[in-house]
Amino acid sequence: MSTLQRRKVNRVDSNDSDEGHTTTKTAEEIAREMKPGNIPGDDDDDDGSSIGARKIAYDPEEAKLKDNIKIPTLTLMEEVLLMGLNDREGHLSFWNDNISYALRGCILIELALRGKIRMLDDSARKRFDVSERLVEVVDVSKTGEVLLDETLQLMKNDEPLTVANWIDLLSGETWNLLKINYQLKQVRERLAKGLVDKGVLRTEMKNFFLFDMATHPVSDATSKEAIKRRILSVLVSRNMELEYNDMFPKTTSFALIRTISLICSAYGANVLDNVVESLDFEKREHAIGRADEILAEFAQYPFKLDAQSEYGISINLNKEVKDEIDGSPGHDLELEVVAGVIEVFSRMDLLL
Template identity: 25%
Template sequence: MTGVALAEELLLLAYDDETGKATMPRISLDLGMAAAVLIELALAGRIAFTDGNLTAVDPTPTGEPVADDVLVRIAGDSPHTPSSWVQRLRHGLRDRILGDLCSQGVVRDVDETELGFIHVHRYPVVDASVEADTRRRLADALTSGLAPDERTAALATLVAVLRMESALGLSDGAAESARHRLAEIASGAGFSGEVSLDDSVVRPSVGLVVAALAQAVDAALGPRR
């Protein structure tokens, strides 16, 4: 597995480049990054949906440290459902990924003190090229009418389920149109959560993670209006 991880792309979209602050509810972002890591592993053929649970089917490292740590954890633990893994993995994941992005020189950690004793961390962008590529791929997927590649489709699916259309910098009218197009991309890729176990190994695994994520986001934020 090469390039920028899905969870990193998701986090960069969710943080304001200049203020370095999250622009969406952090609980839904944490859930989304957990789902992104699971989707990453499914797309890489490392985990699959078996007998109601996500299980490790190939322990070979992917080369992406966060995903590989999760793979080791899944392989060494008792079986759990997609919903359970989304909840289990969300704790501490954002800080880990922010730390990795800092070490890569993509963002920087600005440690500030409020009220004289409360430490607040901001993560403004240093290297904008990574996020620029992510935004370009999503923009192409939204406007070209063509089916995007598998990873871009997965990212588009996460953006849709996490209600992140506003992070794309669109007007209200364009955001509504983007919402429908993102859902269309997710459905076309088989990632929408409406899965058939007769399909490929990857798509049920991803689809069920997406469905678990959608349920968790609805529980945290309330049903989408």
């Protein structure tokens, strides 16, 4: 038996206002009338437009992020993590100690390429190595990426510190008890969940001896393969040419610098071997050798763009990078941060 009850509602009919007729409505009819858009007098604005067709809430910052065609879909950190993941098993190597430290460096590069941070503009800074120069925050607006926004907040609330200092603090490598809480927690897992949200990975629970653990196998292999091809175009081809796609559009700002940063980050994180493992022995050795050259050329600022490749690989790279920088003037201080992080990557074996 239905639990709906009939209730009486006094309504004055327009045609019988003097008589005050009483009509009977069901609860269903009342609920239907109370829905947005069915409420009397709410059908139209003052200008006659329908309220139902308009957004109830509007966040201009969110719209700005969504419409930003200069930012690729995947962050640098996500791309590096993806290169380190086993496609089927969905986890990183248990013996890789470098990747966590390298991912913190990737966060600084990503913030710099988005124009959020830059080197402190002090002429005396050139007396120091690029990784020992002070970094300042210049834009605190949201990025839409939780790890980036969390880092930006930490940097905003502290005095300017060096590139190397920030990577250490974000990694928890500090003896300063007042700043031990600067360490970013569960970075790998949070990045993996971000890739799940973007449709690149999926989540599965797997049993590892005595406990269950969430793993993240690759669900969209085309995205990972596109990143590998972009890296190999620089490390294998005589004349490099980037391949663009929906996740890495041609409108991406500093596309070449991003790709170089990806190669250096993957090298520092010990996951570059996963990219070149499909090559024959000679090509693999040359690819790693070319990555070494790139690491040395871009671990300083200005970048060493007059260097020649010993391996005859991507011989047009430095000219293309120069054209890219010249085409976007006024970003030297941001690119200096990129160089500072790459310098840290170049001496990872000494740091860890």
